[in-house]
Amino acid sequence: MVPFVHGGARNIVDWLATKLTEHGHQVETVLLPHIDHPDVLFDQMAAFRWVDLSAADRLICFRPPAHHVPHDNKVLWFIHHIRRFYDLWGASYFPDSDTTQLTGLRDALVAADNAALGEARHVFTNSRIVSDRLATYNGVDSEVLYPPLFDPSAYQPVERNDEIVAVCRLEHHKRQHLLVEAMAHTTTPVTLRLCGTGNSGYVEQLRDTIACTALADRVILDDRWIDDDEKVNVVNRCLAAAYVPENEDSYGYPSLEAAHAAKAVLTTTDSGGVPELITDGENGFIAEPTPEALADAMDQLYLDRVRTERMGEANRERVGELQIDWDHVIERILA
Amino acid sequence: MRLAVVTPVSTRSAIARSTDLVVAALRAQDHDVLVVRADNDLAVGVDRFDMDDGAMDWTPTPELIAELSAADAIVYELGDNAAFHAGCVKLMTTFPGIVVLHDFYLANLYNGYCHLHPGVTLDELVEGRYGPDVAAALPEVVADGRFQSFMADEAPMTEVAVEAARAAICHAHWGTERVLAACGGPVTVMPLPYDADADTDADPDMGVAVDLDGDLDLDLRDGPSETPSEKRTIVTFGHVNRNKRARSVIRALGADATVRARWRYLVVGPIDPTERAELTALADQRNVELVCRGEVTRAELASAIAGADLVSCLRYPALEASSASAIEAMLHRKPIAVTDTGFYAELPDEVVVKIDPEAEIRELHELLLSFDARAPHLAQQGERAREWALATFDPDRYAAGIVELAEQVRAQEPASAALTRIGRDLAGWGVAPDSPLLGPVLAPLDPVWS
């Protein structure tokens, strides 16, 4: 973890701890700091190797290098690698990847990770994508265990208004701008609601786009922190949800929230993990990542309401098919 | 990859000669190679191989330290001679790298180094690695002339050379046991690179034939055979030590009149006057024609080999990790008699004649006696030997092997560096390097870092 940075990766840990406690287990959560700077990667790996949690009957490890903590009875719920040395190797924001030192470091890290992964009695992941990476880079077999929402029961299809909602952080890689640009191409009165806190520069950019395209009456930009009740209310009443990130590892909590509320999800072909949940035309739409294609899908959602509702219901069923629930998680993770 | 190679560069060194080939191959494979001269000033002389661009000697100047620190790997070419390899000893513990062992016996290197460089004594080194009993015996074995054999058995210093090494390269499998036991990194065995044709343009007048490493540098020009007599010639070349088995060759030659009449014995290379007198006396006594040529130029040596009918590479005990003489002879397409031991035993049976060290006189005598009858077969064997040597002692393959090993080492580097920092923490807390406290520190790291 990084101190004072909260997010999905901590939620999954906290939620699992709470659910395990509810199931009568004694749980202790250990969060240790880590940075992925090359110069200190192995020093920190050593630090994690020295962590003594032998007092526990079972150890459940999440983010790297937690899987290096030794334990006789350890399972991993692996949610990502140290990505700059794996799937983001050579990516433009890590420009020095091809120096021989870093290549050596990567090779060494992979070898050490392989050994640590091999110590686990079972490896779970949060998505097919992460499982595929483990197979590709480490030759490790794993089981996908989709992370459920903490309490999905609040999500219900209360009504289906004219809004397509996107509730998540306002960040460039979440690409709310694509949705705003798409709105300019729609031909129906469908509306768009964007909720979430985020990067102030990006929010300004969104606001400018909305102003320039004269969409103010059909796009609501609600850039503030909204609590769970408010979020539930928005999702429960919407027509459909949109989640269009660029190449994410998993389907994302917004997709899952929509599914529990029996709402169809609009996503893009390059969103990464979302298609693990969504099948085009079955429980949502998977459009090309262009404003035109997204606009077309939005119009369809608005026009063919029967189908939109049917896709929403199918989405709720899909959650059951994938066994995205805590009972399943706890049964598997303690097996 | 950026490599620093610490090596003798003098043309008087056979090791330098092989390194020169490797450096050229590495550069041809687009690697950036810095050559650091390991020779002492006196040993370097004026004649150096091309690999030396004159940039660096082994004095640890800030420039050299910066270069070594920036290198992806440092390669130390190590042989049993302090004059040629002092720089390796000086640098390789501070800047650990890949140690290339041209010999499995390095007592002369360390003995010479310790004489030349106050501050470290052979006693201390021997005691540190082999224990106080071995160290205590040193004065006695020096006094009664048993130093070499004692060190070969008890303290060959091979372990000392690779203790700090990130990896080691050997040229033969025999003898690797001590290396594996002492070296923390990977140990690989690759045949010593050698190239018969690379040197054909060398000026035969340049340089001195005798190589202080114990083997000879050779000009490989296939000159016309010398035919001073009707007799066939068996040749032994190199520094004429006891382990070159000259006495056994003389005894085999003198074993019967036929052989005596048919063969003469040519010994080429520096020879101690006493040894020369003893060999001459023995030859006279057996009525064997012996010619001791002494130190010769490379050209003279090359023509001596070319003119010989049979090359003796009998060595016992065999201390070298690899034999330049044997390779040289193979490249000359010569029939070669080798002792079935060490490096020589690892040569394929179809390229040399192997002589049992326990029956060397009898077996060599038989070979000499049947030589004419077997001549066509032995000529074929010579051809096979050359082909095999060219394919095996190939610098390109060797260079690729070094790079592969350097990559392995590089993958170990993060763990080594972290261990160094952890070691500093512990040393700062007063924890001794051999403290039992280290066990629980290192035990959890082993499974993921080994």
Place this chain on the structure above:
Amino acid sequence: MNVLIVNNMAPFVWGGAEELAVHLKRNLELADVSAEILRIPFQWEPTAGITAQMLLCRRLELTNVDRVIALKFPAYLIRHHEKVIWCLHQFRQAYDMFDPAAPDPAMVANDAELLRAIATADAEAFGEAKAIFTNSPVTADRLRRFNSIDGQVLYPPVNDPERFGGGEAEGYIFAGGRVNSMKRQHLLLEALAFTPPSVRLVIAGPPEGASTADDLAARAEELGVADRVTLDLRLLDRDELAEWVNGASACAYLPRDEDSLGYVAMEAATAGKALITTADAGGVLGLVDPGVTGWVTEPSPEALAEAMAASAADPRATRRRGLAARERWNAFDITWPRTVERLLA
């Protein structure tokens, strides 16, 4: 400003230091500082593993942290340029609890080397710190004696003073805190047997050790005081505890050589209750001025009985001593806002 509170943890164990860290976090947040607690696992047995765990703390990397407040060994070995140590305790087995004549059998064979490593690492960590506080004069004294380091005493405040408003005395002497032989609740039972029948005693708190609760009950029966003592031996929630304190006539607390003022005594003083303690109670004596804020006796049943009887005999005088105890406590000015201010200075 991001303040990271760095503490150790033993899995599935929760104690005073954990509680202190939580309240420190809460009070930092009340001062508009964002705070988070880092709990680094530490397993001190077997002692052979201690070196690795010291290195663990040393090798962790912190980012996004403006200040570290470290509480314990080896957590305070963590590297940070703005590190403040509020030393609750060092590894006492290496210092005052280490007896060269009778070394701890759990220590590894070459314990001298381990002890030196701990002392050297401590010196290094304290040398790096921007400021060094200790939780009591005793801890400060140890730091001076064993490490030649001066620390400022910064008593941990009462975590929830609002609960201890005091109240009308309901006629019992209250003994709170963890129940074990070091805290000597058994001595109070024995003293009770020497007091007049009107004296009543309440012992409440989590028992430590498998037979502690049963032993105390049996002892009460044996002494014939079972009808005058209430044994509420469990981990009470804070409101339940405060109710016992607020209704007490006086509070008794008899630790052996306590490092600090002691939460039990501090809470009692906050609630305006007179204190009964023994001359060997250590830091607690800082709050108990005999005849003014309470009673200090020899650690014998008879001597204690005398104090207990006196407290019951004159409720008005006892109440006066209680109010004086509160005044004494307030004079220390040990409050969370003041503590946070000093830690962030």
